[in-house]
Amino acid sequence: MLDRKRVVITGLGVLTSIGATTEEFRNSLLSKRCGIRPSSRFSDVFGNVCASEVLEEPKYEGLAEGLQEKLDKAALWAYKVGRDALVNSGLLGNEALSTSSLIIGVSSAGTEAYMPLLENRINDFSIDKTRLSGSFSSVCSVVSSLLQIRGGYELVATACTASTNAIGIGFDQIQNNKNQMALVIGTEPLYLPTIAGFYTLKTLHQQACTPFSGVPGMSIGEGAGALVLEEYQHATARGAPIYGEVLAYATSGDAHHETAPDPRAKGAAQVMRTALANGELCPEDVEYINVHGTGTETNDRSETLAMKKVFADIHSIPVSSTKSYIGHNIGSAGIIEFIACLLTLPEGKILPTLNFGRARPSCDLNYVPNEFQERNVKVFMKNNYAFGGNNCCILAALPGNGRPNSRYHPRRVAITGIGLVSSLGFGLEQILGAIRKGTSGSALKTWRPSHKGEEGIQDFEDWISSNEMLLQQFSDLRKKNGDQLSLRTHEVDDRAVRRHLKRFDTRKANRISTFALLAGEQAIANAGANIRTTGKTTALIIGMSKGPQATISRYVESLVPDPRRARTFEFPSSLMNAIGTFCSISKGIKGYNTTLANGFNAALGAMCYGYELVRQGVQGQALVGGADEIFHSALHALQENHGGLSPNLDEDGFRVYDRDQSGYFMGEGAGMAYMEELESAGDRGGPILGIICGYGKSCDGSYIDDTNSQPSGQWLAKAISQALDEAGLTVDDIDLVCGTGWGTVSSNRKELNGIERAFMHRSHPVPLVNYNGFFGFVESAAPILNLALVLNAMKEDEILPIPHTRSFETKNLAFVSRKERLSVRHALLVGSTEGGNNYAVVLGKGAPYE
Template identity: 30%
Template sequence: MTNTNSGKLHETPAPVERVLVTGMGALTPLAGSCASLYDALFAGQDSIAPVEIFDASRFLGQLASTFNKVPAAGLSAEDHRWMDRATFFAVAALHEAMAQAGLEPGAFQGDAERVAVCLGSSHSGLVETEAVAMAVLNDQLAQLDPRKICATLVSHCTAVVKRVAGAKGRVITISSACASSNTAVGVGADLIRNGEADIVIAGGADTVSLSVIAGFNALRALSSTKTAPFSISPGLNIGEGAGIVILESKTSARKRGVTPLAEVLGYGLSGDAHHATAPDTTGAGAEQAMREALASANLEPHQIDYVNAHGTGTEANDSAESQAMLRVFGPGVVTSSLKSFFGHTLGASGVLELISTILMAQRGYAPHGLRMTEVRPGCAVLDYIADAPRQGVFNTLMVNNYGFGGNNSSLLVCLPQVLSGGAIMPRTIAADGVVVTGVGTVSAAGTTFAALAQALVAGVALACKGGDAFASATSPALRFTDAHLKPFARCAPSAKFGIAALEAALGADKQLYDHNPRSGLICGSVFGAQKPTEKFMESVFQGDPALANAHYFPMITMNANGGAASLAFGITGYTTTLCGSAAALCYALDLVRYGRQDRISVLASDEVTPRLLDIYHRAGALDVVGAPAALGEGACALALERAQGAQARHAGALVRISGWAHFQDCLDLGVAVNGDALHRAIVHALGCAGLQPDDIGGLVTLDCGPAPVATSVRRALSLSFGVTPPPVVADPVAVIGYTPSGAPLWTVAAAMAVVMRSDSPDHIMALGADLVGDAYAVVVSRCRSIE
């Protein structure tokens, strides 16, 4: 039975729901609430002080904005024994935001499936990562609470917020360094506009830790004095904290009788494709993100009343950013940086600066920058606010954030009822679907997709046991000989796997991605680059933290592999990294389906080390009903495009992705044994594809992990397909091992390998549950089924 819904095969207008901010919560060392934050900003107070939570005496700068005591946040004493400190920051901010929005945690009841969570963080979990690293280095891993290993995940903070709130909709964690939470608010707004949610809990959290300070010290970016963005002299101070905003559809807010605080108008992302840590000196990437945000909101530069700059205080950032603002807005743009108040809060920067900007604008002010005395040489001369808040009418506001890996994010908001309903840019749905025009894989099976397909047919496990008796399936070592790839020879193995897979996926279309704002790259990651992380932690905890390795520090961010891949191929469109490849794939598909990008590549890569094997087995993450599974490595990349666009340029479409979804259960860890989240994902994906359960001719399942995962998948299949679900037609985990970041994407590639055979069914579903708790379902269809 094939999809006969041929009436969908056209672009159709998409309803655009307006997105309101109905609650805000902020927690920083400067202030414990939004009200006290406004008071501090207005009074010109800062929270930058000598670090006391660890010894910072040998660093170039000893100043930061830190909590000396972690807030209780309403979580239990048992939670405090194993959770990362960023989690407590986020939950505390959540309670304030929900109270202001008139929402009760855990009380969504029947509406919980329409409540999503989208948070951003750069280094959430890093404090617990340090604890795990020290346990490994001191040969004490066996004594470590396994839950602490789970708390090292950047996404764990999001999982706890989801559980405390009682949300059952889509759950997304963005980790694009310092652009994370700004991007999270934009992505969260899209979930409402796309009809995926009525309420989104958005924002982010981040922490100050010894390894973070050591890393910025190694890059010589720290200031020995309090930072003064755009002014004399250069240097940054690190900060920590969390911010949460409640995003809500106008329909939902009106139904609940809630008074909105602001409206999210649009956002834009871009990639620099320039350097791992330094921004493009011209500010081209920053400029593109700002212009993308303006276009998404259907606004002109002159309509923006105030720009909250990223303004880290460093030479490279301040110069490039200010020159970009000059080109977009001209010299009269009103701007300042709030990092002079509470430091650079890394992945939490965007949401905290958004909340601060809204708080000031509500009262008729734009915030000033502290210690702004004179414009630093190299920075554009703009209308910087100095000395005191500026009184005036500041209705339409832009917040900018840029991060390592060249990830740029710009967000546009306005105060309520500033713009008419017609100001929001109408959009269209690519109802003819999204197709895959290229695929690339690197695995234990080899460096080609054909080799993977052959290995899946053979069904022979490629893992080998090492001296520790743990099995792993390793990929061939890569040596780049082409001139354009030689600069990446010293990258992490996972970055090189990713670059090789992406090169194969792009093929002859590489020129379509090269510095094209309509072509982007979305990455999925769980742990990032393991070997550089281990090397960096060794330099911090087995050596002198003041002499930490500057080469490895940029590689410990979750988006480092994506940054390397974007740089290798000049990808400057929408670029960001999500925790887990299931969420990354679904977001990439959304970007294409709703026309934000013409084409997107999605990439996930992993690498195996002996220490990582030990860590996974200590956490129990590789046990399948008591039987240990093999850990795998490699990379998988898919090139996605609107079917109509591919047809217009006569590109060969390999398969069609006709439906997709991902949800989570209300748990801190894993999935519920009742299979609810996966069942909802299967139903949603089938609905998106216009199919019935008996249209699915085969399954590729991911049920690796602790025993509840396998039980959850089995029960979801029963709920969705009855007593006799479709047969399992491929098992990539059994062949190439379990890849933490890429496993969901590998199931889609395996489904492609089956669908592309001449004797295959028309529709194969890839489904399962991954390490970060995503229950996902993706329908992979023959292209002939849509002709």
């Protein structure tokens, strides 16, 4: 048995409409100041719409001159509150940050750089801003680089539960002894697509929202918040301030509907029960609940019902909604509301629900209407819920009210199922058949920028095509052929995908979700699992890069010329967690539900998180992976420019690690892996494809000032070393290394240098492969596609060669250039994101491995 570490909160940072510092925020809360008022930015579009807006530009201490203009608000606000929290904790610039993790929760990041194109402000468009803030995950890359946090990052993208979920992940990393500290941030500026979506769903209140009473409706808001989480003994040893202690967390999925909560409140009740069980607490221990409390009819009724199901004496427990002060801050809502509790509960005061009028039917609890209630709370609960039925619950205690460490028996984790969708086919058998036949899977694709005519804003694809400066910027991304764009891509026949699926709602299935569902079904079937009996204890963790691009495009187009007529269906379906939502509803998966939008190789982050959930016995099983789609548009070209990518038009194929050829082929598809406890899999006679022995994470921290054309790979090597240490192995125990680099010069050099550094003292060269050449670069799912071929090599004692590459970059590594017969007992899978995050996973041979 292992003791879990105690996790305390030692730093706070906040930015809201009622305070840009913790002191201002506390004073506003205690004076019952409401920050919801007629919008200063959107009233001209949506009429007299109310919002909780940050109207004054914050001060960004320590930011280099000229950098502010190149960053978006999501990154700037995250940096501001993150730095404030580190200053508050006494950790800014501390060497300990080199092993600390960063977890950021967002709903709509990576948007601002492209807003001038959408809002017809073309002269305001900045290539520099797209390079630094032009991807969904760039907020993590920026903050980790500016604050020099090198222990690895995660970007949680579960909409309205994102920052609450981020707190839970940071807590878990510390209590399971992976990191001693974690900086957790939620950041959410308010942009046109977000407010237009809620407006068209008819959920916005005409005035300040009145949760659980009066006229239903929510108030939209924006802001950011940050917490420093720290291992208890580490914090006390350095005399850090302690604001509270995180006791437990949990997530769950309703598997019910894309936007509406389950009216039976089963998922919301389940997440509270699971969190209580994880913290070895009883309902009677909870003395206050800070609720989600959006003010909408369905949320308030469902949330009230859920609490009645969990707490027998719920009428004696005060519950209140902080959204009555600051509106719904979407991705940053949970962390800001959590901070509000930490700032006011020590005063012996429970925050009221402001604007409270006549309670609505079925809303009959103690909502602390309008006035503070005096009570000395020791343990409180923080709940948030999101589109897609994503539920999250945190349990925390005020200083001096912590609980003894809980204990757990670490499980061995097996991979028992793999599901694949690629240009070469579906499933491992079909893909191996295509590889043996020499099937390429790639084709030269061209598309012509669309022409919308004179209505609405100038189409940005036309604008890019006619803009010489941008054509120069994209010279490596396109071959000009009249007004056509050309790329060599690996595309999936999505009609064939649909024929392979069993039962799913075709009306709600976009391409990327369909890919993910088919891969998930394959993995479950491959494992011989029965989701009907294990759905409540199965986690679904999805890694995302660019997400549902086609749906995002349709939604953005629907905002023109009148944002009040935006398509209601495309709004929730354009969110990063929409793919997980579709899969959970289709398969009835109701366990932990998280989307990690880390960018390239995001499935590795999903894999590591799912492994931890199973290893600690929090979930019995985990379905993890990623999915990607190719969407031919100028916006996609802009996003690729952010990553410094240069697509390859070579007919001979995608040549990874080639000395004479750089560039990549765009790929699409999905990869999902089913993981479960090794003992349980053995008991039911499940196939053991491989075993996860350990993993490591790190971050380069050089995103802002990445002037080194030959990246050292130092931090990737550190992730490899951490993974080997956790697995109890040395470099001499590894029989095969699989990289997932995407073919550019910098990607190749970083990955190869990192592997060279890690294995420099090995007694003999280690065989090295990278199979992205078979599939194209499938941005988030590439690790699972590579994983499948590695596990097959372990099973068959035969290693497939790296495809297409003729002349390898270095002679210091043993690249597998032809098929090799070799017994592979342990393998290492490595990968990085375009923002400098690094992962390493050690794999063990499946049955009859002991």
